[in-house]
Amino acid sequence: MVRERRRIMLTILAIAWATFAISTMLAIGEGLRLNFAKTVANSGNNLLTFKGGHTSIVYLGLPAGRKIYLTKSDYARIANLPNIKHMTPVYSVFAKMRYGDKNLNKEALLVNEQYAKIHNIDLLPGGRFISKLDLLQKRRVIVLGEKTSQDLFPNNPNPIGLYLYFANELYRIIGVMQHKSEMMGRHDNDAMMNWLPSSLHKTFGGFQAIDSIDITYKNADRLVALENWIGRIVARNHGLDPNDENIVHFRDYAVRQENINSFFLGLEVFLGLVGLLTLIVAGVGIANVMFATVNRDTCEIGIKMALGAKRYQIIWPYIKESSFAMLQGGFFGVVLSGALVFLLGLIPLHGKLFEVIGRPKAVLSFGVIVVVILSLGVVGMLAGFFPALKASKIDPARAVSYE
């Protein structure tokens, strides 16, 4: 009896360890998935960007391989399409940026007021993004990216209201971007960018083509149709073959987000399976203890059968006992896992890598706990069921005289 009690205690410990393993693994997987989903979403949700491509079909006597540049006319017609939520033209400019004695080569994007919504850009308190009025009045205002602000104003975290020179023109700083971790940015990371009103693009002279158009769409199911319409509009505006698929280059971020999400979901499932394997080993331990218990109880089972116990009345106590052992071990395991997840969250994550990928934290979410409880329940039931089935098949005539 003492030996069996010790064996059950050890089994409960094994279950606690297995639950700890499965919960922690799933929590780490869940944390990674949520972190990367958020980091990727920071580049923009339902984001589609596109730029001019080149012709790949000979059409109306013109050769293949001609470069296509998006124009204001393209932009205006595309803006009328349904399924577009936000839209901005993007002109890219490289120029010297100067403040005091600091003189840096920086890139600025000339965009409209919707860019901040498209790319999930939040600003430091007191700042704002480019407005419609800025665009209409062609104000010389600039929103700084996080990195530019740090480079130019290392001792001033929020230089709103100050003036700087960009391409030898004076600009007033109206906003500074808040930090965000980001992957798959449109132009490197937004932290490296700066933004000006798109209506100023002519002041930079040179070729006036739109570098790209960034949009967010309303309905992902109609994305293919939207891309087809954009292709047709550009083809018609430029006198190109509408069947030429290369005249516009699309980058669909939702597909990339989905791929990354699928990868981390797969990783989470893998980690969960590793934990489940440990749990199954513990379940086998419980089953062994239960088989030993059934052997010990043979005479008692025979007596109960003789007194009229039906099959389920023999089976149920063993399933209850194994499930209870699972529950006890599972409880300790989840508590331990919760403690570890809490401690892991206290570890500071510094460095360039974490600025890009964010700071992943293990998350013992409701979903993870439900998966753990279900796994424990199923393994516990099975661990008790087979020994119980053996018990219910005992021959009562032999069992009543079993020593």
Place this chain on the structure above:
Amino acid sequence: MNLVELKNISKIYKTGAVKFIALEQINLTINKGEYLAILGPSGSGKSTLMHILGCLSTPTSGDYLLNGKNVASLSVNQLAKVRNQNIGFVFQNFNLLANLNIVDNVALPLVYRGIAKEERTKKAKELLTHFGLGGHFSHHANELSGGQQQRVAIARSLITEPDIILADEPTGNLDSKSGDDVIHMLEKLNRDGKTIIIVTHDEKIAERTKQIIRIVDGKIM
């Protein structure tokens, strides 16, 4: 109507190619209120006959009519129900559950019948009091003498008010005085109308019953 009717009952155990005939063409009729002994030496088949009579095992061939109903080919759960409703067992080793007190031991058959705890406890206590164990309700089996344990077992066999009491060597583990007490108790139960079947190898015990069925090599003599 006969309470028990065995028609051409045989029980054959097979181990690989080896066959062992434990009972062969047994025909037996037992009426309500009878008090009889199945007598035979060790290995004669008397325990096998008792297991069949108690629905603990089924015959290889033949019919077993209990209250007119053939129970020879019932399912496991149906047999459990028949045992619970129609048969009370008294075993040589008492077969009380060590982890239960004597009230819960006596009440156990009613658990399988789905009777509420309060009712079954009340009934168990009444029976135990009737058998002189009123002061031992909280005791476990190992805290009682052999005679007391067998009285608990008899109380347990009666709690479902069965048609038959099957007693397998009921005095086998008792001293002569306690054994005598148990036999007196069974005789009294018979006088009250219960059908009692004692399975024994002891001629003296058998002679105290109203009818003796002798069994040798699986056949009734």
